[in-house]
Amino acid sequence: MLEKAFDPFFTTKPIGHGTGLGLSMIYGFAHQVGGHVTLASTPGEGTTICLYMPRDQAAPAMVAETEVSPASAPPKGRGTVLVVEDELVVRMVVIDILEEHGYAVIEAETAAQALPHLSGQDSIDLLLTDVGLPGMNGRDLAAEARRLRPGLKVLFATGYAEGASQRSAFVGEGMDYIAKPFDLDELGQKVRALTEA
CATH class of the missing domain: 3.40.50.2300 (Response regulator)
Incomplete structure (x- = not known):
C-alpha cells in the first residue's frame, strides 16, 4: 500500500469523505519546487511523512542584491x-x-x-x-x-x-x-x- 499512497484517488475513506488527492497534491507541490517526500509506516505504530524542501543557499547580503525589482515582479492578484x-x-x-x-x-x-x-x-x-x-x-x-x-x-x-x-x-x-x-x-x-x- 505504501507504493500507492501518493497515487491520485488511492484512499481508504468512504465515499463523500475526501477524494484521495491530499497526498498526491503534496507530492506534486514538493516536486514542483525541487523537493521530495518520504513515507514510512509500521503497522500498529503509525505513519511518518517527511516533506523536504530546498533551502535558499544565498547569503542574506546576496539576497538583498538579487531581489526582483518591483517593475519586473509579477503583478499581485486583487480581490x-x-x-x-x-x-x-x-x-x-x-x-x-x-x-x-x-x-x-x-x-x-x-x-x-x-x-x-x-x-x-x-x-x-x-x-x-x-x-x-x-x-x-x-x-x-x-x-x-x-x-x-x-x-x-x-x-x-x-x-x-x-x-x-x-x-x-x-x-x-x-x-x-x-x-x-x-x-x-x-x-x-x-x-x-x-x-x-
Whole structure:
C-alpha cells in the first residue's frame, strides 16, 4: 500500500469523505519546487511523512542584491476568493498559493459553511469550489452562489476525469475548471484570468 499512497484517488475513506488527492497534491507541490517526500509506516505504530524542501543557499547580503525589482515582479492578484474544499491538506495548499499571489481568502470546508458568506456582506470576487463536496456538491453550490450573486466568477476544482461534454454542461460563462492534482502555476493563471476578466 505504501507504493500507492501518493497515487491520485488511492484512499481508504468512504465515499463523500475526501477524494484521495491530499497526498498526491503534496507530492506534486514538493516536486514542483525541487523537493521530495518520504513515507514510512509500521503497522500498529503509525505513519511518518517527511516533506523536504530546498533551502535558499544565498547569503542574506546576496539576497538583498538579487531581489526582483518591483517593475519586473509579477503583478499581485486583487480581490477575494472563497475557497470551498473538504480535504484539509488540499485546502491549505490552495490558500497558501492564493495568499502568495496576493489574494484575500475566505475558506470553507463545505457548501453549508460557504453559503453564509455568499448570502452575507462579504466581498467575494471568485468562488473556487471542489466539485465533489459532501452534502451539496460544488455544481449546486455554484448555482446557488450565482442566484445570490449574479455574475460571480466560479472556478471548479475536480479530481474526476469527466468528459468534455459533461464539463460543458456545467461550466458556463465566467466559469472554468481545473483538474486535481493541479499544477500550482496553472491554478494561479486560472484564478487571475477569472478575477481580472
